């Protein structure tokens with residue numbers, strides 16, 4: 285398809301559409317290409333989308349060999365996939381899989397087969413879920429994401445950053461020196477799996493405990509250009525927020541990102557900006573407010589401000605209660621939310 289698209293461009297000076305590619309590739313699946321015709325169509329669509337996105341005459345991707353080899357990706361439509369007796373059937377072929385999810389009870393939707401860097405294949409599909417129940421929890425929580433501590437909540441819970449990469453870095457380095465490629469790949473996969481597991485457990489626990497979750501909008505990719513990059517990438521903030529979002533939606537828990545400007549500097553008791561500022565204040569883990577005298581943990585105070593801000597912006601009579609922020613406080617100030625300067 286890539287070559288065809290380029291040839292049409294060279295000969296006729298125009299870009300072809302995916303529908304046109306589909307006409308050329310029609311019947312290929314009957315001539316021995318063991319892919320479903322919908323898979324071929326999904327690929328032509330992807331090709332045209334990416335060609336436009338990256339403004340390329342020809343895409344230079346999906347190498348099938350060598351070190352820069354692309355990982356396998358086979359899109360499938362719902363109608364091309366059947367689940368029977370612990371196997372998925374695709375194109376008349378049974379594919380065995382480890383069903384960790386209980387696929388029998390769901391109707392499979394659109395998805396794909398994908399390969400990881402170790403050559404293992406996964407089936408990703410959308411499924412239909414029943415209407416989620418509304419969460420019966422009424423507590424709200426603010427979450428401050430950080431580098432030293434992965435997160436601090438407005439209730440005072442702190443979770444240390446899981447430095448999985450650093451834990452395994454010596455082993456990875458040793459394997460690299462010994463030129464054991466498979467071992468390196470296995471260790472990287474292990475780092476990834478451990479991190480993912482920890483984030484899943486944490487996000488599930490939070491969604492179970494709270495009825496509303498507000499989280500600071502700290503931008504990992506902006507910070508990742510600095511020397512803090514390794515810690516940031518380790519921390520996996522965006523993955524964590526995504527988990528909270530979908531798990532929250534599933535459990536009927538309110539989830540929202542809050543602008544966290546000044547959340548560190550502001551005293552969560554008296555709203556004055558007496559906290560640590562700028563680069564000089566980065567190492568300050570705790571501080572006392574000059575105005576009201578309250579002793580603050582840096583990150584927990586920030587989480588309290590994030591909760592306050594989220595409650596103010598969303599303040600409606602939801603009956604949510606969060607730490608020191610009562611619902612009446614939130615409801616009373618809510619209408620003024622737009623007029624209140626950043627915390």
Ligand SMILES: [Zn+2]
Nearest residue numbers: 551554573576
């Ligand atoms: Zn204060």
